[in-house]
Amino acid sequence: MRKISFSMLALLAIIFSCSPEKPKLTDEQYSQLTDEEKRSADHAIDGIVVADDRLDLTLFASEPMMINPTNMDIDDKGRVWITEAYNYRSNLNPRNPTRSDGDRILIMTDTDGDGVADESKVFYQGEEINAALGIAVLGDKVYVSVSPYVYVFTDADGDDVPEKKEILFEGVGGVQHDHGMHSFTFGPDGKLYFNYGNEGKGIHHADGSPILDPLGRPVNSQTQPYREGMVFRMNPDGSDVEVLAWNFRNNYEVAVDSYGRMWQSDNDDDGNRSTRINYVMDYGNYGFKDEMTGADWRTRRINLEDSVYQQHWHLNDPGVVPNMLQTYAGSPTGILVYEGKLLPEEYQNQLIHSDAGPNIVRAYIPSQDGAGFSATIKNLMDGNSRDNWFRPSDVTVAPDGSLFVSDWYDPGVGGHAMGDQDKGRVYRLAPKGVDYKVEKPDYTSVPSLIKLLQNPNRATHFKAFMALVDKGDEAKGALEELFASADSRMKARAFWVLTKLPNGNEYIQMASTDSDPLIRVAAVRASRINQLNDPDFLLKMAGDEDIQVRREVALAIRYQNNEDVWLKLANTYQSGDRWFLEALGIAADGFWDEYLSAYLSDKQDSWMKTQEATDIIWRSRSTETPELLGKIILSQPGRNNERYYRALDFQEPNSKTKILKSLLATAPEEDQLIILRQINYDAASPDRELLALAKSTAGSIADNRDFLDIVRKYEIKDQKDRLKELVYQSENNQHSQMAANIYSSLYGMDDIKKEIDQGDEAHMIMAIEKFGSIDNEGMAKLLAGYYTDESKSTIIRTAAMEAAKGFNSEPYLWEMVKEDKVPADVLPIAQKILLSSWNGNLRAQANEFFGDAAKSDYDLPKMLAASGNVENGKTIASNYCLACHKIGAEGIDFGPGLTEIGDKLSKEGLFNAIINPSEGMGFGYETQLVKLKDGTEFTCIVNSKTENDLIVKLVGSSEQKIYKLADVESVTQQDQSLMPKFPLSETELVDLVSYLETLRK
Structure with a gap:
């Protein structure tokens, strides 16, 4: 970076000394500052762009x-x-x-x-x-x-x-x-x-x-x-x-x-x-977590939204x-x-x-x-x-x-x-031109207090509010005058103080008839806080012409069995206003049986012809809701019913299962897959009807992810060829990994070995790469049989060695290294894997064993001053980062996404995140040690814990794994990040950071 010249500094010094206000540097002048100068308080203002030139x-x-x-x-x-x-x-x-x-x-x-x-x-x-x-x-x-x-x-x-x-x-x-x-x-x-x-x-x-x-x-x-x-x-x-x-x-x-x-x-x-x-x-x-189960937003569900933000906040779910x-x-x-x-x-x-x-x-x-x-x-x-x-x-x-x-x-x-x-x-x-001047506030006189009540500063507002309440009747006239003013927000501030005075409820009644709907909103809110005991008040306000006032009425009757008010509100609902639909749902919580029955009583069967009624049923939690949802689903064959199927997840579980089973006999064929995915099923005590349907349906499932979910859920073993085909496919690595793991659970390691051994060398290498993504000790042992077999070609042994990574596989590789069982020609690959291990303890032992081969004494100032090769950095990111992070559409959704990391972290921050990963673990991405009651231990990221399940992601996988809480002994957060300190040279680090800096929106 070119430093600013001495002559320019001298000129700027003269300008600054002669001006009451230091002129802001231009973009060119700012770019010529050293990093140290940019970080100094002297140039703090220069580093920030104010979008409005009036300010x-x-x-x-x-x-x-x-x-x-x-x-x-x-x-x-x-x-x-x-x-x-x-x-x-x-x-x-x-x-x-x-x-x-x-x-x-x-x-x-x-x-x-x-x-x-x-x-x-x-x-x-x-x-x-x-x-x-x-x-x-x-x-x-x-x-x-x-x-x-x-x-x-x-x-x-x-x-x-x-x-x-x-x-x-x-x-x-x-x-x-x-x-x-x-x-x-x-x-x-x-x-x-x-x-x-x-x-x-x-x-x-x-x-x-x-x-x-x-x-x-x-x-x-x-x-x-x-x-x-x-x-x-x-x-x-x-x-x-x-x-x-x-x-x-x-x-x-x-x-x-x-x-x-x-x-x-x-x-x-x-x-x-x-x-x-x-x-x-x-x-x-x-909507951050599933309302009923507490499951993470990544958990696959019926009616899953297309966009990430809708998935993230469960925005398609009733009740959000x-x-x-x-x-x-x-x-x-x-x-x-x-x-x-x-x-x-x-x-x-x-x-x-x-x-x-x-x-x-x-x-x-x-x-x-x-x-x-x-x-x-x-x-x-x-x-x-x-x-x-x-x-x-x-x-x-x-x-x-x-x-x-x-x-x-x-x-x-x-x-x-x-x-x-x-x-x-x-x-x-x-x-511009407005100096900072604060007058000493006077909290003794009513006129001064009225002025201070309108101050935008919360500390001032607070003290004025409390002083006016203490003044009581003495302040009433001045407050009423402010309440009659044209400034709606200051009128509201006066109103709230008036509600705290003797006979304050009179002002609530007065505000409820105000021409300003926002004052009427405040009136309804105040009626709840003041516990206004007027049975006719909310019924009257439920007929207000303004939808936002009616929203407040709905919120005001939560915890109250107020059927007349709710029905009056519900009958004004217009389909498409999700805010008001949710307000109705909030109001009805605890009273759905009474409210929904009354709402439908005068509609007979006509309710199915109105979107408003079906919306309210979709949102409802009545004991009759599952049956009503079933009727809606059956009434519109050929249409997308996933919305209503998803609504069943928010009903009583036994009622949901009963309705889904009844739908199997009459629902369109396209809905059968949805039912198979959604219905509760216990493989240890299988429902024969469901299992038979799953077996007969699996082969015709068009969507690969649906196919994998059904095969895994129902443990279907007669789809081996398609499962194998998905293992080898290259379009979706996530599906390939899923298929490999399912294949392993259904057919075992012996079958996988036979699959690897058949065919020519190219087939063996592909099979090793694809099935090698299975991260367990069984696969580690299977791969060891190939990389230690010196009768095999170098390319096959290399492929097997490169596949021998993974949190659960690396302990076996470490034992092989310690016992000197890894041949010298593939040992450098093993060394690289172990020095990059996500297991902090194993990584430390490997460092000691290999003579502290992972460099950690980087010259950070030198790296900060250097410019890297972006293309080379992209290659390094592909080799290291994509194994556990998403960059755009590529990579694994395990750690935090890196698609816009250049906007979040500065150059210094990026270096620190890579060199010292344990210092900056994002919340929700901390290392957790899970111990099962059978003695099994593993580290992972815990996505969520539901009433019955612990939902985790294992290292390097975007797939969630579910463990029954009854089988879990403990979950303990660890100090070490799952991200390893990669054995990168200074040049490689500079290149990687140079690439990551380009990842911006």
Whole structure:
């Protein structure tokens, strides 16, 4: 890289010294900076492109004042609070230095009004807050989220030194886990909202007792319907905790607007281009795992969607709320609803979101879509085209309406890894020429409080809300005046305070007749929170002309047996509005028998002629639903009935089986395959009718994957020729591997040996390559018979040696090497396999045995400065990466996808991920040691654990394997990644990284 000239530096220095504001470098000037210069705080602003030229980005704070900000809040004085993460995942990454005093909560202040923090004070420091992921400053309380705890610090005298530190919640996920507890935010209704990701598992009070739902069920991932990541609401004192939505993967923050509506982002299983933005509908299931079984999204199912994001979130399943927006690749972090007036109008009242993966801050513009929403994207800040170490971790609004963005600043993101411990930044985004000025708030007078209630800063809003409630009748007149104003959102803020005053329910009735449907939405939400006891209120609101108001009514009657209201709502449903259909389903939970019977009672058989009725039956969970689904399936032969077959999976299992068996006698022939795939079958105690049908059907199954599923499920042995044909086919390597494993289980190793030995040398080599993909000790022994047989040709022995890899095969190869039974001419291949083993212990032993042949003392600065051969890197990726990762349509779906890895990791991050794979294991891809009760042990990735099954992926395979939980003794997470440290030279590493950098969207 060419360095910037001395003369240019001198010229820039003169320009900077004469100008109050440093001019931003052009693309050409920036490209001439050294990497060290680019990483310096002096050029932090130069590394970020602001999409709107009306806005100005300034650096509020940076290292060494603060480092590694994971989360941020701004108090009503305009001071920036951050949680630092110097000790991030120090329990998993021993290479990282640690700060023995623990991580810090900092308060940074601009005391001289120049828009730059010049004072940094430690509010608290301690090991118990290492790598906290959430901070909310609300009054004299500071809520700090650091799994498995939520702490509340109290600073009653306002001296920035907490008098108390109390545990609010405990038992939330693993220690320091990114997918655990996230930050709290204040809602306009006086409640606090918060969430946790899918490592949260459950939530408990400080005394260890679980949070219970209205039916007395503990809120945890083992209690249906609750799964994975969840959203909650509570009173500021921690009482009345409610679970509001569930089944997210890593919903990082929740944002609440002035009407009480919730919004958040959710990360996908890394690398699967399915990151999403959700409108969070109360009590909604958001589909990360199978609602009934908890199975992973990759588990093959009837009516499986074509696109990955639809598969990923089970969007075709009844009972799953739609996504508002797909953002595809990303590592989403902080989110808010911007309700200020300082930024240009197109950003006002929109969602603003930071996504650390693609180095970007965006605005999302929602628009009504039936009872829900869709949205478009507008970029605000982009570091990807210049400085891809820009990792925005949070966005927050200051009291003046300007936007603050915290920057963790690192070569990588996610996977519990960290490449830089010394840097971190906080930026301010505001219209050009607008300085950062925060007036001292006055919480004593009602006029001032009314003004402060409208402030976009949550800390200010909170204190004004509480003070106005305390004022009571004294504030009523001013609040009523604001409630009568034309600004809908500020009108809503006044409304929520009025509902907390004496006779507050009168304002709910008043708002319910307002001409603004969003105020009527708030009225219905408030009626639920205030427990308005008016039997006619919801019935009246169920007739509202606005579908979004009716959606809120549906959500309001959950847990209530309110048949009249539900029927009134159901009769307004129009097919195609999935949001409203799901709202009806949420409302009917627990009352489906009564509701569905009443809904169909006056329709007689005409219900089958209306799409609305069949939609509601598809979504229903009544005891009569299976029979009704069966009637729908039989009524439309020749049409695609997979949607209704899939709906049977959400019914009582015995009823499902009964209906499927009855359909066998009358369903069209094309449906018989679906039934065979879907129906429960126990090979140990086979149903003769099903087995006979499977045997007679298998030969005519056109789809190869369907054929393999049926042959495996029913253990059909008379399809040997077709199975063998699939082993040898080259179009789909996944099907070839599946076929080889099924062939082995049905016919055994002796048969495979006979197959290899017949034919000429070319046939033997192909048979060894194809059947050699079977990863077990039996195949390892069979292959050893070929590579140790010196009477065989070199090419055959080489093929056998190259096939002798695999997690379960390599221990046998290792024993052969130690006993000096591997011939010298193929020993280098064995050495390469063992030094690249996914088994960390075996790899270490092989390193010692071969004299530490795997190079680990790489010259990283030299490699970073080098340019590699992209084509050679692609070849290396094909040889190493595709064995366990997908790149586009190629490779194995075992580890995280690499299709857009160049957008997620910087050059430094890519090198570190390859050289030190155990430092950055993505969540859900950690190494798990499974021990079975029969003594068998194996390592794998656990995709999911259902009520009865453990579903895993074995190394190098995209196929899932199912073990009965009754047979499992233990599952233990290991510190070592399943990804080996590949024995690559520095040149090969540079070439590989150069290729991976090109993998972008």
